[in-house]
Amino acid sequence: MAHNLDAAGAADPATAGGAEADLERFGYRQELKRSLTFTDLVVYGLIFMVPIAPFGIFGAVYNASGGMVALAYIIGMVAMMFTALSYSQMARAFPMAGSVYTYAGRGIAPPVGFLAGWVIFLDYVLVPGLLYLVAGIAMNSFVPGVPVAVWLVGFVILNTVVNYFGIEMTARVNRLMLIGELIVLAIFLVIGVVALAQGKGRGFSLEPFYNSGTFSMTVILGATSIAVLSFLGFDGISMLAEENRESARQIGRSMVSALLVVGVLFVVQTWVASLLVPNADVLLAEGDLEGTAFYDSAEVAGGAWLSTLTAIATAIAWGFANSLVAQAATSRLIFAMARDRQLPSLFAKVHDRFRVPTNATFLVAAISLGLGLYMASRDDGLTLLTTLINFGAMTAFLVLHVSVVWHYVIRGGSRNWLLHLVVPVVGFAILALVIWNANVAAQRLGFVWLATGVLVLIILYAVGRRPRLAGLGGDAGDAGDAGGDTGGGSVASREST
Numbered sequence: 001m002a003h004n005l006d007a008a009g010a011a012d013p014a015t016a017g018g019a020e021a022d023l024e025r026f027g028y029r030q031e032l033k034r035s036l037t038f039t040d041l042v043v044y045g046l047i048f049m050v051p052i053a054p055f056g057i058f059g060a061v062y063n064a065s066g067g068m069v070a071l072a073y074i075i076g077m078v079a080m081m082f083t084a085l086s087y088s089q090m091a092r093a094f095p096m097a098g099s100v101y102t103y104a105g106r107g108i109a110p111p112v113g114f115l116a117g118w119v120i121f122l123d124y125v126l127v128p129g130l131l132y133l134v135a136g137i138a139m140n141s142f143v144p145g146v147p148v149a150v151w152l153v154g155f156v157i158l159n160t161v162v163n164y165f166g167i168e169m170t171a172r173v174n175r176l177m178l179i180g181e182l183i184v185l186a187i188f189l190v191i192g193v194v195a196l197a198q199g200k201g202r203g204f205s206l207e208p209f210y211n212s213g214t215f216s217m218t219v220i221l222g223a224t225s226i227a228v229l230s231f232l233g234f235d236g237i238s239m240l241a242e243e244n245r246e247s248a249r250q251i252g253r254s255m256v257s258a259l260l261v262v263g264v265l266f267v268v269q270t271w272v273a274s275l276l277v278p279n280a281d282v283l284l285a286e287g288d289l290e291g292t293a294f295y296d297s298a299e300v301a302g303g304a305w306l307s308t309l310t311a312i313a314t315a316i317a318w319g320f321a322n323s324l325v326a327q328a329a330t331s332r333l334i335f336a337m338a339r340d341r342q343l344p345s346l347f348a349k350v351h352d353r354f355r356v357p358t359n360a361t362f363l364v365a366a367i368s369l370g371l372g373l374y375m376a377s378r379d380d381g382l383t384l385l386t387t388l389i390n391f392g393a394m395t396a397f398l399v400l401h402v403s404v405v406w407h408y409v410i411r412g413g414s415r416n417w418l419l420h421l422v423v424p425v426v427g428f429a430i431l432a433l434v435i436w437n438a439n440v441a442a443q444r445l446g447f448v449w450l451a452t453g454v455l456v457l458i459i460l461y462a463v464g465r466r467p468r469l470a471g472l473g474g475d476a477g478d479a480g481d482a483g484g485d486t487g488g489g490s491v492a493s494r495e496s497t
Contacts (some may be wrong), residue, residue, distance in 0.1 A: 001383030033355035034245040037256055040174075040482050041237050041244065047174045048233030048325040051181045055295075055314040056134060056272055057229060057386075059288020065223030067284060069206060069270040072223040074209075075265035079224070079434060080231045082427030083397045084259050086404045088252020089419055093236055093407060095248035097407025099238045100396045100403075102336060107407035110459060110467035116399040117337055122392030122446070123232065124330040128323050128364060129371030129415050130385040132156060135319020136372065152372045155319045160365040163328050177321035183315040188298060188306065192272040195301040201276035208274035221437035228434065229386055230266055233322070234259050234331035245429075273297040275304060283346060316487075317329055327368065331360035342467055372497035384445075393444035394431050401428040 016362020034046075054061070058069065065072045090103035100120050136151035146192070153241035164174055196204055224232055230259055234255050241251055275285055276297035285291055292311075299307035335357035347360045401424035408420035 001072065016230070030242065031350045031355065032242045033392075036243050036245060038246055038250045040453075041240065041250060042258050042261075043174050043233045043424040044240065044325055045237045045254060046262055046331065047178055047181075047321050049231055049262045050304045050317050051178070051235075052185050052264055052269070052313060052317055054227075054266055054270050054273070055310055056318060057226060058270060058297075059283060059293025060488070061223050061227050061270070062274065062277065062283055062293060063287040064219070064226055065276060066211060066219050068209065068211055068215065068220065068223070068281065069227075070267050071210060072220055072227040073230070073263070073266045073270055075220060075224045075430075076227040077259065077266070079430040080234060080259055081256065081428065082226065082254070082261075082423055083400065084234060084255040085423045086397075086401050086427055087238055087255055087418065089404050089408065090400065091241060091251035092248050094456065095241050095251070095404075096336070098437045099235055099333060099336075100400050101333065103407075104399050104403045105340075105467065107403035107411075112399065112403075114342055114457055114460075114467040115397050115450070115453050117333070117342070117377055117405075118468040119392050119399070119446075119450060119455070121333065121398035123389050123396065124326070124333050125364070125367055126134050126371065126385055126389045126392070127232070128326045128330060128368035129375065129428070130389060131318045131323035131326060131474055132368055132372040133375050133385070134378065135323070135461075136316045138315035139319070141310075142312065142315075144259055147374055148376050151319070152369060155323060156365050156372075158320065159324045159327050160361060162324055163356065163361050164221045164351075164358065165337060168200035168368055173324065174321070177317070177324075180392070181313065181317050181321065184309060185265065188197050188301070188310055189259035189269060189272060191306060192276060192298075196272070196275055198289055201297075201300055203275065208271045218437055221434055223484060225390060225434045225437060226386070227266075228394065231259065231262070231388055232389065233326070233329075233396075234262075235393075236325060239331075257488075272301075276300045323368070327361065327364050328365045331357050334360040334363060338445075340468065341465070351490060388445055388449075389414070389445065391435070392449070394435050395446065395450070397431055398428055398435075401431075 016284075017134045042390060054069075054073070061069050061072055085102075086239050097104055099112050101117030103113075104116035130154050132155050133148075135155055136148040140146065140148045140150045195201065237255050237258070238251055241248070244251060251336045273294055274297075277293065278296055278300050295307040295311045298310045334347050335345060335350075338345055340359065348357065348361060349358065350441055351358045367491070371385075378384070404420055408414040408416070414420045471487040
């Protein structure tokens with residue numbers, strides 16, 4: 001089958017059959033079910049990012065930004081947009097699961113891919129635990145008689161069952177949850193705008209975008225390092241590359257589309273909420289100690305019922321909708337690494353009927369439950385998880401931008417300077433500034449995790465199991481070496497047996 005080639009010579013399959021053939025060209029057999037459309041991917045990204053995500057961390061961003069929450073979210077969206085464009089280029093070159101792990105491993109070298117996978121693993125593995133913990137605490141505040149641990153177990157079991165029955169089931173549930181979140185958001189925005197027009201709060205103002213009394217780049221970048229948590233998840237779309245039934249270009253397009261939509265929603269809702277904060281001076285001085293700043297703004301706008309509605313919506317969105325897709329994305333990352341023998345091969349097993357990585361799904365469920373229960377016992381559990389997740393994601397994104405330049409410009413000789421040089425360099429610079437101004441504790445723990453990954457890599461080399469990817473020669477080994485024991489992926493290994 002003939003394919004159109006991009007600047008680096010990679011096929012850009014236009015149909016499911018073309019995509020499967022292109023996947024085999026890289027040394028893998030098509031095992032996951034290709035059933036997702038462009039709309040499914042956009043919905044998946046929106047659900048993963050959660051259109052009402054700022055509800056839960058609004059107070060922390062307000063305090064860190066000196067009240068300029070909307071500005072922090074705008075900068076965060078711009079940074080993520082550059083990253084999405086880099087994802088788009090690498091998804092076209094390597095249309096398969098694995099995200100940054102795959103792109104860095106094939107775009108630069110397998111050892112770099114391993115370290116990138118190791119760093120973003122910190123993000124993906126911790127995210128479901130954070131979501132379950134937030135939801136469990138929120139639900140416990142409404143129903144004190146039911147312990148946080150019980151809510152955690154319930155959410156984990158529910159999401160694992162939905163993910164077990166296939167990506168199509170997950171996609172259907174995603175649509176319903178997205179509609180529910182958008183309805184709640186619309187209710188808040190309409191009532192909030194009417195309240196401001198009636199003179200409640202501070203009235204209409206542009207201070208959430210810029211306040212000369214509190215503005216500084218250090219303040220804004222520090223706040224952005226918290227706000228970007230709301231955007232994390234758009235990259236999870238790339239994990240579904242082997243379940244996308246349309247052109248590989250749709251992966252990048254769906255990322256950009258989801259980011260634009262959710263970015264606008266984030267900016268609008270935080271602008272309205274900022275103008276309705278009842279005790280702005282206290283929030284700026286002491287922070288959001290109870291995590292209820294957004295719900296307090298909702299109460300000013302519409303009363304206790306609106307406050308309760310937004311709080312319950314947050315619990316369901318984080319504990320069910322967002323964690324559902326987070327579990328799906330994390331299981332695909334584990335599947336991709338296990339298929340390349342960089343994790344135990346049993347996690348590369350795909351269910352014969354539902355075509356999902358079952359063992360990887362169960363592993364994510366177990367880790368999320370254990371992590372959530374442990375962090376629930378710590379006073380700093382939420383803060384620690386949030387900062388670590390952000391560090392892992394943004395560090396991996398730095399590697400992604402380097403991968404674009406290395407693969408297209410240095411190795412492929414591309415002359416598309418805008419997409420293959422300017423975009424990744426600017427994206428790298430913005431993220432580097434955000435990381436530099438991030439929480440110090442997160443920086444320290446993140447670098448400890450990275451150092452651990454380097455140590456693991458050294459051990460792998462020492463025992464003769466250096467990172468190898470199917471279909472790559474030289475240091476990467478051949479397809480046979482890469483896939484010999486995966487139990488699930490390499491075309492070469494399947495045919496040799």
